[in-house]
Amino acid sequence: TTPNDSPRSGRSGSLSSPPVHDSPQRIDVNPPKGTRDFPPEEMRLRNWLFDNFREVSRLFGFEEVDFPVLESEALYIRKAGEEIRDQLYCFEDRGNRRVALRPELTPSLARLVMQKGKSVSLPLKWFAVGQCWRYERMTRGRRREHYQWNMDIIGVPGVTAEAELISSIVTFFKRMGITSSDVGFKVSSRKVLQEVLTCYAIPENLFGKVCIIIDKMEKIPMDEIKKELKAAELSEEAIKELLQVLSVKSLAQLEEKLGAAGEAIGDLKELFSLAEKFGFSEWIQFDAAVVRGLAYYTGIVFEGFDREGKLRAICGGGRYDQLLSTFGGDNVPACGFGFGDAVIIELLKEKGLLPELSPLVENIVCSLDHTLQGAAAAVATILRERGQSVDLVLENKPLKWVFKRAARINARRLILVGSSEWQKGMVGVKILSTGEQYEIKVDELK
Numbered sequence: 526t527t528p529n530d531s532p533r534s535g536r537s538g539s540l541s542s543p544p545v546h547d548s549p550q551r552i553d554v555n556p557p558k559g560t561r562d563f564p565p566e567e568m569r570l571r572n573w574l575f576d577n578f579r580e581v582s583r584l585f586g587f588e589e590v591d592f593p594v595l596e597s598e599a600l601y602i603r604k605a606g607e608e609i610r611d612q613l614y615c616f617e618d619r620g621n622r623r624v625a626l627r628p629e630l631t632p633s634l635a636r637l638v639m640q641k642g643k644s645v646s647l648p649l650k651w652f653a654v655g656q657c658w659r660y661e662r663m664t665r666g667r668r669r670e671h672y673q674w675n676m677d678i679i680g681v682p683g684v685t686a687e688a689e690l691i692s693s694i695v696t697f698f699k700r701m702g703i704t705s706s707d708v709g710f711k712v713s714s715r716k717v718l719q720e721v722l723t724c725y726a727i728p729e730n731l732f733g734k735v736c737i738i739i740d741k742m743e744k745i746p747m748d749e750i751k752k753e754l755k756a757a758e759l760s761e762e763a764i765k766e767l768l769q770v771l772s773v774k775s776l777a778q779l780e781e782k783l784g785a786a787g788e789a790i791g792d793l794k795e796l797f798s799l800a801e802k803f804g805f806s807e808w809i810q811f812d813a814a815v816v817r818g819l820a821y822y823t824g825i826v827f828e829g830f831d832r833e834g835k836l837r838a839i840c841g842g843g844r845y846d847q848l849l850s851t852f853g854g855d856n857v858p859a860c861g862f863g864f865g866d867a868v869i870i871e872l873l874k875e876k877g878l879l880p881e882l883s884p885l886v887e888n889i890v891c892s893l894d895h896t897l898q899g900a901a902a903a904v905a906t907i908l909r910e911r912g913q914s915v916d917l918v919l920e921n922k923p924l925k926w927v928f929k930r931a932a933r934i935n936a937r938r939l940i941l942v943g944s945s946e947w948q949k950g951m952v953g954v955k956i957l958s959t960g961e962q963y964e965i966k967v968d969e970l971k
C-alpha cells in the first residue's frame with residue numbers, strides 16, 4: 526500500500542496527495558487514579574493551609590527540611606504487618622534498585638539525622654510538608670497521595686517533647702478557628718502494652734506486630750483481633766489481660782492495673798500535668814485503646830479526632846525511640862507527628878471555616894491601541910520593579926474585555942496607556958472598587 530493508505534484512515538490516496546494525519550488520540554485529561562490536580566482555586570486553599578502549617582512551625586522554632594519523594598524501599602520494610610507496608614508504592618528502577626514513593630516522612634527524617642550524625646547538635650526540631658503515596662486498590666476509591674505536615678523533635682527523651690508537639694497542633698487548630706469542642710486528642714502510651722506483654726513474657730520482637738493488630742480494634746471485629754493475637758502466639762490469658770487493660774477508662778484505673786511505678790503511668794501523668802502548664806488540658810483525654818498503626822512507636826502516642834465522629838483521624842503521632850537503631854544507627858530518642866491535608870479540609874468545610882481566597886493582582890495594564898503595546902509593557906515593568914503585581918494585557922483587546930478580565934482576576938486598579946496621555950508621559954488610572962479615575966505621570970505611579 527502507498528504511505529497514505531494506512532488501514533486506519535481507510536482512505537485510498539495517491540503518493541501525490543498530501544499526507545492525511547488522523548486526528549491524534551485524545552489523551553486522558555484526568556490525573557492518574559487517586560491523585561489530584563491543583564488548579565488555581567484549589568492551589569490557593571492548599572497554599573493557605575500550608576502557610577499555616579509553616580507559620581505554626583516557625584512559632585515553635587522548628588526548621589524546615591525536605592527529602593526525595595523517591596526513597597529506597599528498605600526504609601519501609603518492617604515486618605509488623607502494617608497497612609503502610611501492604612500499600613507501598615514500590616518498584617524496581619532501571620538500575621534494578623528497589624525504590625518506593627515515600628508513604629510517610631519519618632523514615633526519611635531518621636535517615637537524614639543519621640547521615641548528619643555528629644555534625645548536628647541535638648535537639649533537632651525539624652518540620653516538613655511533603656507529598657506521600659500509597660498504592661491503594663482503587664476498588665475503595667480512596668486517594669493514593671496526600672500532603673503531610675510533620676514536626677519532629679530529635680534528642681529529647683522526656684515527654685515535654687510530646688507536650689510541645691501537641692501544643693503546636695492545638696496552636697494550629699486555634700488559628701483555623703477550631704476549638705476543643707470540635708476536636709480532641711486521644712492519648713496513651715505503648716508502654717502500657719509493653720508492660721502487659723512483659724508480664725506474660727511475650728518476646729520483644731512481637732511488640733510491633735501486636736501493636737498493629739490492636740490498632741485495628743475499631744476497624745475489624747473483636748473475634749478477628751483475638752484470632753490474629755492468637756496467631757501471633759499470645760496465650761488466651763495474655764490476650765484476655767491485654768484487652769482488659771486496653772478497655773480501662775482512666776489513668777486511675779490504669780494505675781490500679783499496672784501499678785504506680787511503671788513508666789507508662791509515669792509518662793502519662795507527666796504529660797497530663799504539662800498539659801495544664803501548656804494550656805491544652807481540655808483538648809486531651811486518656812484512651813488506652815490508642816496505639817496508632819505504625820510499628821516504630823515506643824511510648825506516648827496520640828491522635829487528633831473530630832468529636833462528632835464523622836471523620837477519620839485528623840492527625841497522629843508519638844514517640845519512636847528505637848527507629849534510628851533499627852536503621853543501624855546510634856540510638857536517639859525522637860517523637861513527631863503527621864498531619865494530612867485532606868481530613869482537615871473536610872473538617873473545616875463541616876464547620877464552615879473554609880476561607881474565601883480570591884485571586885489578587887494590584888494592576889491590570891493595557892494599551893488603548895496596538896501601537897502602544899510596547900509602552901504598556903514599559904509601564905508594567907516599572908510597576909513590577911516597584912514591587913507591584915501586574916497583569917499585562919498581551920493582545921489588542923476591547924475595553925469591555927479588559928474590564929471583564931479585571932473583575933475576574935480581582936485587580937485593584939486599571940492602568941490605561943493612551944496615545945494623548947502617553948505623549949505627556951502620563952497614563953490613565955481607574956480604581957476598580959470605587960470607579961475613581963485620574964491621570965498621573967508614570968514616574969509618580971506607585
Ligand SMILES: Nc1ccc(Br)nc1
Nearest residue numbers: 628658659668670671
Ligand atoms: N501513608 C499514606 C499515603 C498516602 C495516603 Br492518601 N494516605 C496515607
